[in-house]
Amino acid sequence: MSLQQIEKISKQKDIPEWTVIGTIYGAKNVSKAVKTEIKKIAKKRASRLFFSNDLLIEIGKLVTNLAPKSILQAPRQQLATLEEGMAIMRGIPNQVALPLAYWRNSATTPDKANQLNPADDGCGLLWYAPLIPTKPASMLSFIGLVRETCQQYNIEPMITFTNFNQFCTDSTIPIVFDINNPKAKEDAKACLASLYEKGLKLGFVPYRLNIEQQENLDTSKTFWSTSNKIAHALDPNNILGPGRYAKGR
Structure with a gap:
């Protein structure tokens, strides 16, 4: 794509050049303290900062779900993708990345x-x-x-x-x-x-x-001969991933 096409899509989707996504795992009081620190660090560096339980996100879901399907389609899709992404962070598999x-x-x-x-x-x-x-x-x-x-x-x-x-x-x-x-x-x-x-x-x-x-790969190096010996000891019949990486065994 040309730079003009990229800029057009970025503007349509309201997406900045870089998007940073992170997950906070821990007890409630720990998560709260981490959020506070993130806000301090990101204050002068990020153009926007959202957390999954932000009121703005919840309002967005409510508005887009109540609106007719022909209206607010792009925000609805973005919020749906956000939810799929958050599910991945919780260890729930889905198809969010496959498209x-x-x-x-x-x-x-x-x-x-x-x-x-x-x-x-x-x-x-x-x-x-x-x-x-x-x-x-x-x-x-x-x-x-x-x-x-x-x-x-x-x-x-x-x-x-x-x-x-x-x-x-x-x-x-x-x-x-x-x-x-x-x-x-x-x-x-x-x-x-x-x-x-x-x-x-x-x-x-x-x-x-x-x-x-x-x-x-050049598997004649010492690393590969060593790993081949370990692999052969654990898998003498070459059942696990035959030919993968250690093709010399």
Whole structure:
């Protein structure tokens, strides 16, 4: 998409450039204290701050549910997505993230009223998932890498960060493409390969690889020979994930 298209959608959906989502787990008094601290920290940094039990959200649900279906459709959908997201945080599985896989699907439009299956529906999706040092310079460098590389291969640079602790952040980059378009398929694979190679040079090491990438790993190193021995001791018949990562056993 062009910058103009992105800005138009952002304005329509009232979505800022970055959205930060977090979950507070703990006893009521602990959660209350954490909320207070978050409000202090976010006061000068966030344009908007909401908690799941905010009165504004509850009023929004009430208004959108009472309004005719043809009115306030976008806010209704956003609130429904918010509820699905909160359910995930509580450990309740649902389909909130699955429509992402259909972004470039030229044959199927996702309908969460039905059971979605991106594999059966022919969705094109690859993942680039490295670990990033939790330092401003490293994260800015990574953002630049993803935006520049994805643009070269006609891929939308959709970036998600999941913070583990003060030292390490996991990033997941969905490479979404039309699997029925040979050029798009070629671009997606080339984009992943480029992100992988360039990222390693900058110190961004993936924490998971797809099967094709695993097959290209050099498993002659000491790490792999050691892990293969451990795996063989625990799984002598090679039942668990045969060929995955430790292809030498």
